[in-house]
Amino acid sequence: MSNQITGAQSLVNALEQAGVDVMFGIPGGAILPAYDPIYDSKIRHILVRHEQGAGHAATGYAQATGRVGVCIATSGPGATNLVTPLADAQMDSVPIVAITGQVPGPAIGTDAFQEADIRGVTMPITKHNYLVTNPLDIPKAIAEAFYIANSGRPGPVLVDIAKDALQKMTDYHYPTSINLRGYKPQTEPSSQSIRDAAALIAQSVKPVFYIGGGVIKANAAKELLKLAELVGAPVVTTLMARGAFPDSHHQHLGMPGMHGTVAAVTALQKADLLITLGARFDDRVTGKLSTFAVNAKIIHADIDPAEIGKNRHADVPIIGDLGPTIRALIPAVEAEFKKNQPDLTTWWRQMGSLREKYPLGYNEPADGSLSPQYVIERIGAITGPDGIYVAGVGQHQMWASQFVKYEKPRTWLNSGGLGTMGYAVPAAMGAKVGSPDTPVWAIDGDGCFQMTNQELVTCALNNIPIKVAIINNESLGMVRQWQSLFYQQRYSNTDLHSKRIPDFAKLAEAMGCVGLRCDSKSDVDKIIKEANAINDAPVVVDFNVHRDAMVWPMVAAGTSNDDIMIAKEMAPDWDSQEL
């Protein structure tokens, strides 16, 4: 009996053994036993102000570092506050582990105080989850949770632990190996699929690399660069893949999709082959699916077999990790090219001319007020490609994807799938904890910022000096844009009045941050540099921008990519293009 420890100690030992160095959380009744050994643990615990912040911080940490992010909360409301970040991590395939306390085993199912069936609630929004009622099962559940979260297609795993399991004495056995008979991700692609893919590539005269976030998850950006240069085809990177391929590379046509570049959208539409790597034919990329890339054959490589054929039939499916997949494709394509290397000159002449004619751009507001795109462009240019940029959701997110230039993976963090407003501040906090020597800019909207800004208190108290640019157009800007375009400028409930209330600079100061404000173009560079120079406190800059700036180009929801608009009621001049 002398070797026995509490379930709580067993939990902390298991977390340490799983390699956890930091976790974000808030204690409460049911998880309280765990917080006693956490007090003595070498794991850094960061006390957040809202559990949603803990969840997004874990996500930001994971996206910036590639390691599993960890958050911890109590039962009931503590656990339900994690629902949004879990759903967010599930949609964007981010490896996080959430630990929640649960009411004591005998009380489960009795509507006890602070009881919520969080395992039931999170079944559809986690990769897997556990309810542990026997203390002996704690280390196994933790080990499996980390393994599941970070293998195959990554995702969130929740471990719900009954309070009495944390309190009881137990033996501690951390599993030396994990064998889940129902979970064996296929990482090595079949050689047949690689040969078939290489053969298709060697026949294609209009190929495009359609690159998704999977390339970043698989740490396969270097391999991608090699393959892309070998094939010589245009490359497009989705919202989740920005940074997977250098923006400065001459083969890069930019982002496809609803707010993609004309060249990237058109390349997909006109291609005869899509080399799809770690992307999932999301509706924001395909537009109206039946009109998407109608003449293209599809190579679809993904580690998740369920993505193959989900939205678009794959002519050559490749199931496997993208690292080994791309490494296998390189020699296979080289071999095919020795027999026949297609001439892409015509294709490049068409795409090059589109890129030249329709670059991303914006007009400065006529009234001399600040352009949001300019602010974001300058933040990226001054901070450089080594910085990490974290966006909320909406117009500023699209502009941050368009006008910051990304050269490296894991430098662009955003909520792509779920579209979670409020993601930026806590995710930036997590990213900064994971990469303390890297400047981290949250590029946020005034609407988003007001959802989760309380985590700036956490940042100020815990020496996490993030920088926040509030792109303040005093509106729910993307919704306002849709109201402008599709609802006859009837701005129902999108006016936030946030140039009047709150005073963001004062709010920042109240939370222990440096609060700055910028209203004019001539101050932008100076203030960004001032913010970049502050490293002993979080900085918030309230950029007062023009409220009617719009995100262009745009493919309206539910319409075809062929109907892309470069400005209001303005289609590209297709007649002058030979396509």
Added chain:
Amino acid sequence: MAQHTLSVLVENSPGVLARVASLFSRRGYNIDSLAVGPTENPEVSRMTIVLNLEGHALDQVSAQLFKLVNVIGIQEMKSTNSRQRELLMVKVSSSGTRNEIEALAKKFNGQIVEESSDSVVVEAVGISKDLASLLTELGKYGVKELVQSGLIAIEIGDTTLAERTLQETGLATSESHSQTEDYQN
């Protein structure tokens, strides 16, 4: 017809049924019937799911199902490679018609298992089509109550689903991937 029968081996652990049901619900797959029971291995349960897949590919359903960590193996069961059965119990009015009902039941390999003053309970085991015929014929006597199990199925021959899936990686799944022929009862 877009009906398919899947045999699914799952971990015998709490919440598995909810996981499977939740998956079908959120992805819009229609379940015609579901039968869950023990197997020769106490750690493993077997679900037999009859699906109506208008607008969904069986491959996709199977792949989504196999993503559940607790799902060990999946195989499509067809009338050609499996023996399939359902159980029907039906309470029928029997005033003066008991013998007719008994004869009808026997025609479908069924029997009367309970008798009361005005009604009998007919029990029959068979394939869906035959049970449906029996039910139609019983209709003229007046069906008071009907209860029917989900379909269960077992593969014909020496191989078992467990043998194929438990040691390895759910190979039966990839086999069922290519099988999209319509299920016929």
